[in-house]
Amino acid sequence: MSQTVISSHYPQIRICSIRMMKPETCEGLLNKLVEIPGIRRILLHGQNIPKVIPYGPARGIENVTDIKRRITVGSTSCDIRMLVGDIILELEDDCIIGVIKRVCDDFFVKFGFVMQEGTFIKPTPTMVDYARYGPKADPDIIGMTDPRSKEGPVMIKSREHGNNPEIRCENDALEG
Amino acid sequence: MKYTPQYGPGTSVVAENRRRQMDPSVELTKMRKIPDEDIVLILGHRAPGEAYKSVHPPIDELPEVDCPMRRLVKPTEGAMHGDRVRYVQFADSMFNAPCQPYQRTYSEMYRFRGIDPGTLSGRQIVECRERDLEKYCSTLIETEMFDPARVSLRGATVHGHSLRLSEDGMQFDAIQRCIMGEDGRVKYVKDQIGVPLDRQVDVGKPLDDDWLKTHTTIFHSLMGTPLREDPEYIEYLQRIHTLRTKYGFMPKEEKR
Numbered sequence: 001m002s003q004t005v006i007s008s009h010y011p012q013i014r015i016c017s018i019r020m021m022k023p024e025t026c027e028g029l030l031n032k033l034v035e036i037p038g039i040r041r042i043l044l045h046g047q048n049i050p051k052v053i054p055y056g057p058a059r060g061i062e063n064v065t066d067i068k069r070r071i072t073v074g075s076t077s078c079d080i081r082m083l084v085g086d087i088i089l090e091l092e093d094d095c096i097i098g099v100i101k102r103v104c105d106d107f108f109v110k111f112g113f114v115m116q117e118g119t120f121i122k123p124t125p126t127m128v129d130y131a132r133y134g135p136k137a138d139p140d141i142i143g144m145t146d147p148r149s150k151e152g153p154v155m156i157k158s159r160e161h162g163n164n165p166e167i168r169c170e171n172d173a174l175e176g
Numbered sequence: 177m178k179y180t181p182q183y184g185p186g187t188s189v190v191a192e193n194r195r196r197q198m199d200p201s202v203e204l205t206k207m208r209k210i211p212d213e214d215i216v217l218i219l220g221h222r223a224p225g226e227a228y229k230s231v232h233p234p235i236d237e238l239p240e241v242d243c244p245m246r247r248l249v250k251p252t253e254g255a256m257h258g259d260r261v262r263y264v265q266f267a268d269s270m271f272n273a274p275c276q277p278y279q280r281t282y283s284e285m286y287r288f289r290g291i292d293p294g295t296l297s298g299r300q301i302v303e304c305r306e307r308d309l310e311k312y313c314s315t316l317i318e319t320e321m322f323d324p325a326r327v328s329l330r331g332a333t334v335h336g337h338s339l340r341l342s343e344d345g346m347q348f349d350a351i352q353r354c355i356m357g358e359d360g361r362v363k364y365v366k367d368q369i370g371v372p373l374d375r376q377v378d379v380g381k382p383l384d385d386d387w388l389k390t391h392t393t394i395f396h397s398l399m400g401t402p403l404r405e406d407p408e409y410i411e412y413l414q415r416i417h418t419l420r421t422k423y424g425f426m427p428k429e430e431k432r
Contacts, residue, residue: 020342047339053351056332058370065352083342111343 220367254305298337325382
């Protein structure tokens, strides 16, 4: 059986911070990243903060924490409800990797980070995706959300980049 | 010849810390003072001041039984009063937490009486009579076996021991039982199973990284002492592995 490989020709990078990021910190970094033209998709990967206590005698009662937070990236708001460990970016081309590295270098001052290149977003639909989205699924949706989640991905609209300075091709900033 | 227990192999600081925690003749350094009432609150088994519930009458009131074990073993205080069996569970981060599940079980078996520990990779539960549990908990929380940031009491939803620490240096907890206050002190806002407390319970400031590195009982190649730096420990582990593997074939150690 042949499988259609989706968006494999787009480079992907993963930013792993040494410490798990709170939503406020993640929001700050994302707002710097979305200013960079050429990022197709952003995937946040981290540990879930459940809405209700999932196990034990207290199962079912509301999980009151100060971690849950609605963040605003660009002009779009979304609820992330997790501590973020990795930020995965899919790029139009690898010329902006150096720019992203510089943004991260300036941003991570209290703790470090590692940037890697590879394939981090699921490239092909699985059986679960087929059951959820059907045979004509949008390729850009695949791998972007947990198929069991009722929430879909959030679209962040880009501004016109007519006034932005030309970005020089820099792609020698990877580790791992 | 009088037998002297060795408690464990190794020449590294981690091995030394393990032996120190296991040896009941060593008095563990007291790092903080937590009132008994606060420990009762975190455990969540009874309200502070509430009488202990019992499952049988006090042993003194029970009829005499001709049992050699009863003559040999002195009951603990909890058993003497007929207390219920309750539990406490700890989750220890792999990032230089001062104690670890297996180490916790070894130490408790050497130091405490009347306990039933259960050991898993990232958490360790210990069951015993309620009165004894509270006494043992104060030892486990007030001494060097506890760090407010990297060790936490988690009755359920324990995930987090192998994850990266959060920004403030706390071990990840999906239901955030303890929080880092503005003053840098860790406070429990929920009991060990996640029920919100009426008031916060202060367990003190996290210990600094250098102290943790020299007092941890886990090997860690990136954050602390790598196992490969302790050849005596490796030799011991390899010997145990070999004997376990050969167990079904009548293990006999080769003569050197």
